[in-house]
Amino acid sequence: MVLQPNGIFSGKWRLLWLLCSACLLWESSAIAGIISIETQAEATLSADKLATRITLMNQGDETAQLVSPQVVFLGKTIDASVIPQLPPQKPVSITVTHPIADLKAGEYPVIIRVAFQDQNQYPFSAISALIVNWGIVPTKDLAIETRDCTMDRKGELRFQLKNLSEEDRRINWWLLCPRELSVQEKTGSWTLSKRSARQWDVPIENFAALYGAAYPLFVFFEYDTPEGHHCQMASATVRVEIEPSWFQKSRIFWIALAIAALLCAGGYLLFLRKKSESPQGGIERF
DSSP: OOOOOOGGGSHHHHHHHHHHHHHHHHHHHHHSOOOOEEEEEEEEEOSSEEEEEEEEEEOSSSOEEEEEEEEEETTEEEEOOOEEEEOBTOOEEEEEEEEOOSOOSEEEEEEEEEEEEOTTOOEEEEEEEEEEEESSOOOOOEEEEEEOEEESSEEEEEEEEEEOSSSOEEEEEEEEOOTTEEESOOEEEEEEOTTOEEEEEEEEEESSOOTTOEEEEEEEEEEEETTEEEEEEEEEEEEEOOOOOHHHHTHHHHHHHHHHHHHHHHHHHHHHHHHHHSOOOSOOOO
16 A cells, blocks of 8 residues: 555645745744944043043844943053943943043053843953054054954964064064953064064964854054154954865865766666667577
């Protein structure tokens, strides 16, 4: 006895069920929202204070929870008030003030860190930076090149630094990265001779970053001259993606192999067909 399919899984009902299943899968994937925090900052430096105005914008489609901004200047961290929720496309502006005394002429970095959560209470962070100037003419003696990184669990950041001046520079460098990434070598110090270059790689690991996320990192180079303190910075982007499997890496080979197999099978079937259609040889008997 042969059983025929019946009920909702037969004929056109099977097609309808498959379409509904596909819609449900699409809807499930759409439920997972995206949070993308964009930080815009401007800082005003005077003799007694630094006023940093921060505008936070959620460019995603899910509301960010418990948004906690903080500003770091000259080693001092000031936390702003926690923003309970940051809905998409609704910017929020805050101002953070650092008191200052006896600031040496120079250029100094201002660091903005923002911690937040998604609706499942998973923690994320965003960073940004800018440089403020006090009583000095900025000199861009350093040419900085960075290379973006795409990784799964581990990767490398590459930096190249060129001293364009006619004097040696004693460089102190340091790396600013989000909490989701781990870097063993965050600081360094060396002398860069005049008209010379240096290139180095910094290993980086994925500690808590989710696949599909992209994180900016900032590298700072500071040095002193008789005129004052100098600081230059550059940024690189780290993208976290699942590393392709061995089959995905060799898919071109497998596709070519499958095509060759199909051609061979088709040729063999054609040969059998022609053989069966050819007249039989032999001696006719009466």
